[in-house]
Amino acid sequence: MYLTKEAKEKLFKKHGKDAKDTGSSEGQIALFTERINHLTEHLKQNRKDYNTERSLVKLVGKRRSLLDYLMKSDILRYRAIVKELGLRK
Template identity: 70%
Template sequence: MYLSKEKKAEIFAQHGGKAENTGSTEGQVALFTFRISHLTEHLKKNRHDYNTERSLVLLVGKRRSLLDYLKKKDVVKYRELIKELGIRK
């Protein structure tokens, strides 16, 4: 499995403040970014996996809406997060 409990806790600890803070916007965006990069690599190898492609599009949309929310609430945190994660926008 590509996303273990330890990896998930590490992502939330790094971006959400602590590992138990799974509801933070920054932590969720970081987790979505990790999952998006994994699915992108999968689709490079398996071009005709349309279910995964659809999941990827939905995940990108969720991340975009969370980033829009964060931008509306705190622009400084938004800019820091996209710079740290390497997200274009």
Template identity: 75%
Template sequence: MYLSQEKKREIFKKHGKSENDTGSAEGQIALFTYRIAHLTGHLKQNKKDYNTQRSLINLVGKRRKLLNYLKDNDIERYRAIIKELGLRK
């Protein structure tokens, strides 16, 4: 399995407030980014996997909604997570 409990804890510890803080926007965005990267690699090898393609599109939409939420409510946290994860709009 590509996403173990240890990997999740590591992501939340690095980007969230603690490893148990799974609800922060930064932690969720980081988790979505990790999953998006994994699915993108899968789709490069399996071009006709349309179920995975749909899942990828849904994940990108969820991440975009969280990024918009952060941008509207706290621009400094938004800029920090964009810089840290290497995302751009």
């Protein structure tokens, strides 16, 4: 896989409470963003890979759902993660 266990732990440590906090919304959004960026680069080279394109669209939808949940529950955490990851609506 493109993301090693150590890289995931570092990602969750940076965006979650600690390296083992894989369930936090911020950690999941950061992981989805990393996967989306990876798939986007793959699709730039393999433009006819429709299965990957479908997976990318599903991931974007999951991330959007998590961002909507975070916006409804805690607007400050939402603004922080959007600013930190460089996302925009």
